[in-house]
Each structure stands twice: as C-alpha cells, then as structure tokens.
Amino acid sequence: MRPAILNPLFADAKSLDGVGPKLAKPLAKLGLNTIKDIAYHLPERFVSRRAIATLDEGGEGEQVIVALTPTEHRAARNPGRGPYRVLAQDEAGNIAALTYFGRASYTAKKQLPVGEKRWVAGRLDRYGDMLQIVHPDHVETESSTLMGRVSEPVYRLSEGLTQPRLTALVEQSLGRLPDLPEWIEPGQFAKQDWPIWSQALKSAHRAPSEKARERLAYDELLANSLALLLVKADSRRRKGQALAGDGSLRAKLDLPFKMTGAQERSIAEIEGDLRQEAPMLRLLQGDVGAGKTVVALAAMLIACEAGKQAALLAPTEILARQHFETLRAMAAPTGVEVALLTGRAKGKERESILMGLLDGSIDILVGTHAIFQETVSYKDLGLVVIDEQHRFGVAQRLALAGKGKRSPHTLAMTATPIPRSLTLAQYGEMDVSRLDELPPGRQAIDTRVVAQERMEDIVAGVERHLATGQQAYWVCPMVRDSETADIAAAEARYAALKERFGEDVVLVHGQLRPEIKDANMERFASGEAKLLVATTVIEVGVDVPSATLMVIEQAERFGLAQLHQLRGRVGRGSEKSVCLLLRGNELSETGRKRLALMRETQDGFRIAEEDLELRGGGELLGTRQSGEAAFRIADLDQVQRLLPVAHADARLLIDRDGGLTSQRGEAARVLLYLFERDWGVQLLRGG
Numbered sequence: 001m002r003p004a005i006l007n008p009l010f011a012d013a014k015s016l017d018g019v020g021p022k023l024a025k026p027l028a029k030l031g032l033n034t035i036k037d038i039a040y041h042l043p044e045r046f047v048s049r050r051a052i053a054t055l056d057e058g059g060e061g062e063q064v065i066v067a068l069t070p071t072e073h074r075a076a077r078n079p080g081r082g083p084y085r086v087l088a089q090d091e092a093g094n095i096a097a098l099t100y101f102g103r104a105s106y107t108a109k110k111q112l113p114v115g116e117k118r119w120v121a122g123r124l125d126r127y128g129d130m131l132q133i134v135h136p137d138h139v140e141t142e143s144s145t146l147m148g149r150v151s152e153p154v155y156r157l158s159e160g161l162t163q164p165r166l167t168a169l170v171e172q173s174l175g176r177l178p179d180l181p182e183w184i185e186p187g188q189f190a191k192q193d194w195p196i197w198s199q200a201l202k203s204a205h206r207a208p209s210e211k212a213r214e215r216l217a218y219d220e221l222l223a224n225s226l227a228l229l230l231v232k233a234d235s236r237r238r239k240g241q242a243l244a245g246d247g248s249l250r251a252k253l254d255l256p257f258k259m260t261g262a263q264e265r266s267i268a269e270i271e272g273d274l275r276q277e278a279p280m281l282r283l284l285q286g287d288v289g290a291g292k293t294v295v296a297l298a299a300m301l302i303a304c305e306a307g308k309q310a311a312l313l314a315p316t317e318i319l320a321r322q323h324f325e326t327l328r329a330m331a332a333p334t335g336v337e338v339a340l341l342t343g344r345a346k347g348k349e350r351e352s353i354l355m356g357l358l359d360g361s362i363d364i365l366v367g368t369h370a371i372f373q374e375t376v377s378y379k380d381l382g383l384v385v386i387d388e389q390h391r392f393g394v395a396q397r398l399a400l401a402g403k404g405k406r407s408p409h410t411l412a413m414t415a416t417p418i419p420r421s422l423t424l425a426q427y428g429e430m431d432v433s434r435l436d437e438l439p440p441g442r443q444a445i446d447t448r449v450v451a452q453e454r455m456e457d458i459v460a461g462v463e464r465h466l467a468t469g470q471q472a473y474w475v476c477p478m479v480r481d482s483e484t485a486d487i488a489a490a491e492a493r494y495a496a497l498k499e500r501f502g503e504d505v506v507l508v509h510g511q512l513r514p515e516i517k518d519a520n521m522e523r524f525a526s527g528e529a530k531l532l533v534a535t536t537v538i539e540v541g542v543d544v545p546s547a548t549l550m551v552i553e554q555a556e557r558f559g560l561a562q563l564h565q566l567r568g569r570v571g572r573g574s575e576k577s578v579c580l581l582l583r584g585n586e587l588s589e590t591g592r593k594r595l596a597l598m599r600e601t602q603d604g605f606r607i608a609e610e611d612l613e614l615r616g617g618g619e620l621l622g623t624r625q626s627g628e629a630a631f632r633i634a635d636l637d638q639v640q641r642l643l644p645v646a647h648a649d650a651r652l653l654i655d656r657d658g659g660l661t662s663q664r665g666e667a668a669r670v671l672l673y674l675f676e677r678d679w680g681v682q683l684l685r686g687g
Ligand code: ADP
Pocket: 257, 258, 259, 260, 263, 286, 287, 288, 289, 290, 291, 292, 293, 294, 415, 439, 440, 543, 572
C-alpha cells in the first residue's frame, strides 16, 4: 500500500482550484494527472527580461518589458489566414506590431484597446522593417505585476494551456508538498550539499538551480536502481526450477539456415542459465534482423524438452500475431503445440486456450499482456520470453512474471542497441547476451538523403520500385505536440498516394480501429497491398522480406535510434534494399550529422554509441513526450554523472537492509512509490 504521507501528492489534478474537465484535458496530454505530476513538471528553461523605457533600447531577439499604447488593430485581409496585428507605440512614438495567430486574436482584441497604455512582456523581433512582438507573454495594466516577473520559468505546454496558467497551477501544487523523510544517505546528502526534497522542488521552479535539479535527478535514479536491485534480489531468493533439455526437440528443427556464431553463443548461455535452479534473468540484445526469434525458439524448446511450458510476451497485437505465425511454422517439425492469446480472444476460443494451458496440451503460448492476466493459469510455466522494445517496461514486466510459487526463467529481448555505459540504467544487473553478428548474406541498405521538396521525383521512384513487384514502406513523422495533427498528415499523404497507386496502398496508424489496422497490415504482409503508409507504429516490427524500399518523411525529426529501427524493416530479404531519408529545408547541425551517420553505417551498436556522443541522443532514453522514457527528470548528462553514485548507494542500502524496514528503508519505500517504481516494493511483500 502506498504510504499515506504521499496521498496529497497523488491527489487528482482536478483537486486544484480552477481545474475542471476542460483544463484537465490539456494537462493529461502532458502526462500531468496528479499534484505530483504537476510539481514535477520542471521548467524547460527560464526567461529573464529587461525593462526598457523605449523600444529602441531593446536589442533584436531580446526579452523585454515595455509600456505601449495601441494605436490600431489590423485584422488579416483574409480572415483565418494571416496574423492579427495590433500596432502600438512607446512613449517616444516608436511603433511596434503585436502579432497574434489563430484564436489568440480574440485575446488581443480584449486586452489591447486602442488608446490605453499597457505593460507588455515578450521577445522583441524584427519583421521586415518593423519591430514586432509575436504572442506577448504578458499584457498587464499595471507595471508592478510585471516587474515581479523579470525572471520566469518556461514550461512545456499543450494546446489549451498558457504559461501563466500552468505557472499558477505549479505554484498551487508546490503549496501542497508534504514533508517527506530523507531517503538519501546522510553522508552523501551532506557531501553534495543538496537541498531537502520539498525545497529542491520549489527551487527548481523558481530559478535556475543546478543543485536542486541534481537532487531531483538523483532521487529518480536512486528509485530506479533500488527497484532494479529489488527485482534482482527477489529473483535470487526465489526458487526456480532447473531445466535440462536433452536436445531432442531442437534436433527436429529444420531451419533453412545455419545459426550464426553469436546465435549459438547466446543459446549456450541461455542453456547454461536454465540448468540452474535460480531463475534466469537474461537480456538478449540484438539489432533488428539479428535473428532473435530463433534464439527465443531454441530457449523455449529447451523448456519443452524439460517437460515445461513457455510463454512469449509481445508488446503489440501485430507483433504477437507475427511471432505466433513464425514460431508455429518453425516449430512444426518438433510437434510442440503453439497457441496465440491476445486481448481479442473471446468466448469459446479463449476458453479452449485457457484449458489447454491448464492441462498442458499447449506447450508454447504467444501473446500480449493478456497472457499474464490473473485468470490465466499454466500447468507448469518454465520460461517467459519478453520481446520488449520499450526499455523501462522490462523490469516491471519481470516483476510481474516473477509472481507465482516457482518463478519461471526470464529472457528479455530488445532490438534497441544500448551503449554499454547505459545498460545498467536500463536493465539493472541483468546478464546480457549480445547478438553482434548479423546473419550472412545481408546486403547493405543503400541509404540516401533527399530533399523533401523533390516529392514528384520521389513518388516517381516509388512507382518504378513497385512496378518491379517489390513492396515499400512510407513513414510519416510523429511530431511532438499533436498526435491528431500527425495523423491528419499521414491521412493526407495516404490520400495523395492513393490517387496515384489506388488499391495498392494501405494505411496504418495508432488511431485506427485494431481490426482495421490488422486487416491493413495483413494485406501488406500477404503482398496484396504494395505500399504501406504508416506513422511510427511499424517501428515495433513486422517482417516483410519483399518490402525493400523505405521512405521516411522529415527524417531529421526522428532520433537516430528510431531511424535505425525503422530502416531495419527493409533489407530482410535477399534483394537489394533502399532507404530514402527525406529532409526538410531547415536542417540543424545535429540533424545533418545524424543523417550523415545513418548513411555511413548500419551497425546499431555504433549508432547508439555515436548518438550518445552527438548529444542529440536524448531519445536513447526514450522520448519524454511519449511517456516511454526511462527517466522523466534526469537528463542524459545527469544519468551519466549520477547513475553510478545512485547505483552504489542503492546497493549499499539493499545490502544492509534488503527488506527496507529500517528508518531509511521506510523512506526508500516512499521514494519508490513517489517514482511509481512500487513494483519493486510489491516484490518485498510477495517474497
Ligand atoms: P530480429 O532479431 O529482428 O527478431 P528475426 O528473428 O526476425 O530478427 O530474424 C530476421 C530474419 O533473419 C528472419 O527472416 C530469420 O528467419 C532470418 N535468420 C535468422 N537467423 C538466421 C541465420 N543464422 N542465417 C540466415 N537467416 C537467419
């Protein structure tokens, strides 16, 4: 149970004054559902402004506060198109335009009546030969209100929120912080000269404060390390069952290829682990296409040889289906029974699967998280394989899989090559097998960067490609702020391509109904459809060997790790594959380097390491926006600097007080709940 002291922090955001359903929506969009979420929504940066008496004192691009009197309102000639401008003059008669786009013009009309002096805060820019302030941050009738805002936090927003609004909510939330017991080791706390928790949060919102942010980051890293160590300790404590395979089933496999050295080595490592009574906790790391599936199959067959069942957990319905088809086909000569269970199985179908699991007639179960629901019981589950691309979920899933009397062995698979220095943060102290050798005969993917402007040529190229009978992917970007807008863009691209290619094109994105999504995917996988237009949902893996062209729109908007994953969808057959990275006009230096690196190499481990170097590599830790990030507070730099410290501290605490029962142990429990790593604590009770 969550410690009661945390209740005020876990109260609904709607309990704040002024937050109703209307405001709760944009807050939820940012992942801000509770008081705690809002208190931890740290500023992206701070603006500091200078008060100036006249416009000519301000520099271009400078954040200023200035008194202006509106002289004229100019609506766009074509309403709804261009901006709404309010011309205003300072006391020396210099003129600036206050410029508003979209619905903000309503605010302008109200706030800036002609002839009445206002205090305006915002960024001074030049538009042609005119000064302007686009969307002023504040417009006030009194100077005093603004002078208190010389330095101000700037928060990430979503549509429907404004900076002042969010700032006020943050302040309200900070007013509700309880006093929490200190979880940081006293020596460490003193040495680092960190503020106490509540003070750290307050400081982090009110001024740039490195110490405060550092402490908050450390807290998060400590929580993570503690949770991972608890998983590890728990698995050591648990009784598993030694599984010795005699090779009889594996001998019946009739694979059309010879295993690579890396595959053989990994299987041997897994076999060694399975022979032990202590449950295996192993991570199989290998690039897209490295051949993880057959390694997983070998592991599952070992379990079957030992008379046990095995389960494979996939992150999505599509992937579960694909794994099921592949595994069933590969395993056919062995005679083991492979079944599929997803959330969509209902009624009789579901019942018969549940029966089969219970009486042991099903040997291998493939599915989504549905396979771990409480109503699903196995006769004798010996091995769980987790095919998981979203790193943070792994440990949590492990905790889940660890339920039950005798723990099954666990093999987690990831296609995200992670730099060695970050493996610890992501996976704790799991044992790692690396598939660092691709199956032979893979052709290099011809990767080219093309200006998006050349759309006509690109589409013509796709047409020539499809004419040869091969297939292609077309990926539309997901941009951070609005999923709806992204999907609209993908729909528009689909519509345009459909005019050209007719029924040969299908569309897949996250807001389609699952049946439709699967049906479209199926049409592509079967070769009936030739061109698949998708948002990044295809990232999590489909295997269509005759798809040999990939077009990625606005490639500069993707992270390197993501581009690498996407590109891995082609080059899976024996035909030569091509990847076209379309770039927009405004390419940053980092963007340019990323695309160049993509052209240069196909080695995922190298891409991961260089991404880290490039410092644009935030996405290695997941995108913060999508909520998949391992860390919400700690940035990459803090992870590298503080993780070893936090990990050592966590280790020391667990060594001394593995049950977290001492005073500091209790405080650590509070920490684990605070960062929603409480699955670590759950294990303690179950242990
Ligand atoms: P991933 O690691 O991305 O899951 P898969 O297991 O899907 O990769 O394998 C990709 C493709 O490579 C599959 O078509 C698989 O049959 C094939 N493959 C796997 N191992 C080998 C091998 N040793 N030699 C040749 N092809 C292989």
